[in-house]
Amino acid sequence: MPNPPGFVSLVGAGPGDPELLTVKGLRRLQRADVVAYDRLANPVLLKECRLDAELVFVGKHGDNPLHPSVPQEAINALLIAKARAGKQVVRLKGGDPFVFGRGGEEALELVRAGVPFEVVPGVSSAVAAPAYAGIPVTHRRLSASVAIVAGHEDPLKGGSSHDWGALARVDTLVVLMGMGRLEAITAALLAGGRAPHTPAAAVRWGTTAEQRTVTGTLATIAAEVRRAGLTAPATVIVGEVVQLRDELRWFDLPFHPEVAEAVGAGRAAGPLTP
Ligand SMILES: C[S@@+](CC[C@H](N)C(=O)[O-])C[C@H]1O[C@@H](n2cnc3c(N)ncnc32)[C@H](O)[C@@H]1O
Structure with missing residues (x-):
């Protein structure tokens, strides 16, 4: 049979x-x-x-x-x-x-x-990690376009299939798998004409109890990430929307008991290694 x-x-x-x-x-x-x-x-x-x-x-x-x-x-x-x-x-x-x-x-x-x-x-972590860090990837006043980019190709070694000049013109850039090449990625965006003072953030283990966020600008984020010892897996966000985190961060605050209760299950999840 x-x-x-x-x-x-x-x-x-x-x-x-x-x-x-x-x-x-x-x-x-x-x-x-x-x-x-x-x-x-x-x-x-x-x-x-x-x-x-x-x-x-x-x-x-x-x-x-x-x-x-x-x-x-x-x-x-x-x-x-x-x-x-x-x-x-x-x-x-x-x-x-x-x-x-x-x-x-x-x-x-x-x-x-x-x-x-x-x-x-x-x-996807591409939207959820920013959301848990208080960063909406679009915003009526600040961002009408988003690109999600794989960052594991080296932009400086000619091995990248991305048009970094075009990506530099997208309002919000979300980079996955980019932690190992953050210097090269930010350099490529700066070379593509993106303003050095553009806000930027890296969110590690977003939406979990391990979530950690480092902020800076396009010019400083790679150094800030290195200084903080932040490693993969992390999502990097570049764009004016990152500034909203100052007001909108909710998950990684020393927080209000009601919020703590609402996100309790997520926080209790612990590290995600098998
Ligand atoms: C192979 S990709 C898989 C992406 C996945 N399919 C998604 O939609 O989220 C792995 C990358 O996703 C990002 N990532 C996955 N989980 C994450 C998390 N909890 N916080 C931040 N970034 C995460 C990191 O950039 C990581 O290197």
Whole structure:
């Protein structure tokens, strides 16, 4: 007897605060036979899975020899094999699966393998980390355009596919994966004509108990981040909207008891390492 058809749900886990998982994402997790999860997906969410669900860590750890990364081909093969075995598979990814999450690549592999799938979007760190730092990425007076940019290419070594001159003209620039190249990125934006006094911020582990924010200007943010010892994962925001944080910061204040209660679950989440 052939197995009943399996199915893959590419689910966005949200940026860290477990309460930012969507209702649909939660339902998929609760019924899954197999969950393949990333390093940036909050492991607290795995408590929602069935006790007999198979949980597979498929995170990428950069150069950490103690935790070698799982190659993308192996992840694709796992999803396809489990679905072909008739399993309900959840591929749980940090933030949104289609925002720098390789969700598009995985979905294409599923299509090519004839495996039915769906995408359950998630709250991306690109908007949530700024929001928890009190920075709206648009604002009627200050910003009518936003660009979300991958910062892991070196703008100074000719290896970058970005037009930094064009990006310098976008009102709000949100840079993911940019902590290792912040000097080069800010230099490229300055060379592209962005004013040195443009406000800038870096938000590390946004929406979690570990959230930490460093602010400065386009000219100073790289040095401020180095001085503070802020490392990945962090989201960098450049634009006039960053100045609103002075009035709008709400999550990382020594805060009002009512706010503390409202965000309590997120704050209790703790560090997100597996
Ligand atoms: C491979 S990308 C994945 C982005 C994810 N798909 C999303 O939509 O948020 C990883 C980068 O997202 C950013 N990031 C993810 N979680 C974050 C968080 N909680 N706070 C700040 N930045 C975060 C960092 O720039 C990190 O290097």
